[in-house]
Amino acid sequence: MEYFGEQLVNGVVMGGVYALIALGYTLIYGVLQFLNLAHGELYMMGAFFGFFTMTALGGPSASAVPVAVMIGIMFIVAMGGGALLGVAVERFAYRPLRNSSRLAPLISALGVSLFLQNAALLLFGARVRLYDTGQFIDLRSGISIGRIRIDPTEMMVVIGALLLMAGLWLMVNRTRLGRAMRAVAVDQDAAVMNGIDVDRTVVWTFAIASGLAGAAGVMSGLLLYPVDQYMGVFAGLKGFSAAVLGGIGSIPGAMLGGFLLGITEALVTGYLNPTYADFIAFLILILVLLIRPRGILGRPAIAKV
Amino acid sequence: MKKRLALGMGGLAAFAMVASGCAGGSTSTESSAAAASAPAASAAASAPAEAPVCGGSIAVMAPLTGGAASIGQEQLNFAKLAVDDFNAANSSTYALVESDTQLDAGQASTQSTSIVSDSAIIGVVGPAGSQEVSAVGPAFSEAGLGFVSASATNPDLTNGDNPTFFRVVPTDAVQGPTDAEFIAGTIGAKKVVVIEEKTDYGTGIAKSVADALTAAGVANEVIAVPEDKKSYDDVVSKVGDDVDVVFVTFQVAAKSEQVAQSLVKSGKKAVVFGSDGSFSGDFKTGGSYVSAFAPDIKGIPAAADVAQRFSDAYGEFGTFGPPVYVATQSILQAAQRACAAGASDRAGVLAELKNTNIAGSILGGDIAFDAMGDVNGAKFYIFKLDESGAPQLVQ
């Protein structure tokens, strides 16, 4: 039972990171009905921004400011940098394609991914960077219930993810911008007729989604240590799976999907075999899609004629 | 008239730009030579003038982009350094040709035809992965082109299928038993978990270690993990409290550090023992072990200078770079000898490659190949990491 608890914690923690990435996919899909396949690269960039902020502040072992402040600054820089990049990507790669076929943005996104990965390789060098969280946070502290331990970074990741999700939900459902986003999601032309600046709304959507990706990047750095140029590919795939599992376009769905995916992986790893973790996660996903084609919390599709 | 003038000026500007591109581009392959430090120039000036100027191209096959870029870029930079050093010392004009394979056997196979078709290329450093070596083997052996890998450790590669293949690192068949013996004997472990990363590198070592452990009577369990696995907390949770050693077979040392830190925070007594892929500054949790095919090159007098210059020019390095320096040296020296003998073609270089003898290489010992292309006197060294993460030789 304790072993189960241990694996559950592992799953929930990774699930938090997946959920944050999934939120970005879901938000953009919800508003524009297209998959921003370059999202994982923004996550990677966020992780690097966080890392270099940490280095600039003196590095993991000799920070010039208190640890909490340092982590705060890392998050702000990563989210801000991610948001700016996301807006630039939207402006360049997606806006010219807004009214074209569904496939064109996919290829554009792949171009953006390739460009960002290799720009990172050029600028940051090929070496894998390590966050070395253990040097500024005592990983042996934190809560422990029997054998189940939850260290401070793990708590931070889960709580941070939940807070960001709650904030996002409030933003979408309670603010003017959120209302504009929902309007654009339903019908762009009608939104324009109602005086909504579609371009501006889309820019904000990208900024928020990409900021979340940046935050997820820092979180995964703190949690997992290594940061490299290609970490976005699989993280993107995972986040995207989580979004689909929960029902793409739905914010609670993305959260649910992220946590479910993380827990599935941990349990498969724990009780079966790590090599089959992805395999079984994908299998579950396909089964869910076959039973509920729009994901767990997705709304059924209405074919527009 | 006006329009024509305008056209002419535009054309001129365009021509100037294109020409500038050519001027810059033509030097690109040798630009690393230009970046070589001042001592290079002075050494060149003092070299005897009567010796024939030897030269030729050497291809470097490595994952320069893609998921394994951290390995490939380090390998490329060590090859650059080796060529610069050699050219400076011998006033030769050897040049490098980059060949990016992304650690994909398919791309390596295509690139092997490109290399074979470029008659200026007299030898190849790489490719990095074992499956890449099997993919390029047929093309290179048909062309009689010698290739020296610095990181392909699958023992099967030197079974005679690839007559022009050499490697400067010992195979898994050496590393596995050495490590297992140490784990069973010196550490006295009773129970071991082997984390097998599903790559051609990880699979080979994991198998040979597990077999050797079983032979030594140590209980062991192999846990296979996919290459793109990000979190290892769940794998570490599987490691029982009675496990003494977790043997890891990652290519990227950062992952070994992840496992080590995860063990620390979960309060388990097991220590991490990394294969040679983990021999890098990134793996630094005190009390861990790591094996390597050479004594720490930073501690070898012959290598101190190379290591220092590499760090100055390109930053920190791990385990897969330094052997590339030696692999490049072996080709350069073979080419130089072939050139002196007046046979500086592929066949001449290949013949001389078999006579390679690098005395006091930066890997610590002398480097020579046996009849199958494996390095002679292969031996593995084992280090324990102290509290600051620095490796201390223990065997």
Added chain:
Amino acid sequence: MSTTPEDSRGIGTDEWVAQHGERAQRGTGLYARIGEAWMGLPSLVRWGIPLLLVVLVPFAGSNDYILRIGINLGLFLLLALGLNLVVGYSGLLDLGFIAFYGFGAYAYAALASEQFGLHLPSLLAIVIVVVTTAAFGFTLGLPSRRLTGDYLAIATLFFGQMFVVLMVSSDAVQFPWMDEPMDLTGGANGISNVDQLSVLGFTFDSNLSYYLLLIVLVVLATVATKRIHFSRHGLAWRSLGEDSLAAQHMTIPTVRLKLLAFTLGAGIAGLAGAIFASVQQGVYPSTFELPLLITIYAAIILGGLGSIPGVLLGAAIMTILPELLRFPEYSNWLFLVVLILGTIMYLKSWKLVPAVFAGMIAIGFIANVIFLAIGVPYLTTAEWAKGPLAPVLGSWIFMPEERVLIGNIAFVALVVAVAWMSLLTRRTTIILLPFVLWLAIFTWEVRLMLEPSITRQLLVGALLVVLMATRPQGIFGKPRVEVL
């Protein structure tokens, strides 16, 4: 419109006016004229000329590398034609397509290598491979009855991912009825020493033989798709792709057609996979990962979905361009030509072009002076430039000693400048253009030339974005008509 009957012409309607619509559709200028002349040729000539050129390649100073690229292109074309059936015609977004290619390759390797000690005759092996892959495709097509659009894409993407995972991890499969775990796929090491194709006593053992074989196969596949294009099935598929709901209302059996598309596409991919395994004499799991899928999709979308010449051209671009960019001298040319043509096309004025380039040249010299005044250490011309124009260019481009650091700053500045420029009016953009052009060349020479492999990927990425932005429907694609 020109077919308006004589008698229906009203007052003031003459032939010129009547043909207005047709004329408006026709382009003007050199391109359009060449295009028209080309399209005026008989179809046999239009297809025959490229084919002849391709067949002549091996006999005109070629080498194994060029042939190998040709082989890769041929395999790619087969894949792209197969995928075009599924995506281009039927509109089913199948992101698991690579799995069929991999399945074909692995199946052939299993049937013709030491892996299981089977060395089946090539023809038999290929027939088995194609049939099983097609059956696999049929199975994978089954969910398409229920899943549509992006959801089908996602489900198939996961199938594709699962395939690689399975191949990597099936080197020790424990069957209940066996004592020892069995090695099915060679795991991460793949299967090597696969038999080469051998048909009727002729063994395909050279790049040339495979090259010619693939030409034959690609021609057959093209002719077949071309026939399908105008057949009843082709029409039905295309209507399915346009609007599956409407197609269903027209009593088109959508489910059967979807499954047929999946099956045929998979069969073609399986064939390509078998040939690939035999060309490479081995199969390795790393080949069948996302990058290959991306390249194939890029090929068919770049060329224009559903258009056969588009698919052929797109595949050629995606195979040949990345290989050309491997060589610094070619990528250098390509970069400058794109830069110059891009500028000229953007300015669309012969007066502005020399002004902008003159400004660019002036900025180079000014930058030199500024760098020297600040006292940045630099490399002399002799240390980095060569060629007859080197002295002039050496004084135009400032080559700092710290190439990496300054180059990185220039790269970031370039990206930011281009991003910023896109927000400005045309007038301001033109004023900034000389500076940006200089910065681009400066970055190229100082930094990007140092890293040809990374630059290659950067350029491919940037070109994909630019191509899609300038021509979202693809090169030969028809623009999407917005239906309200």
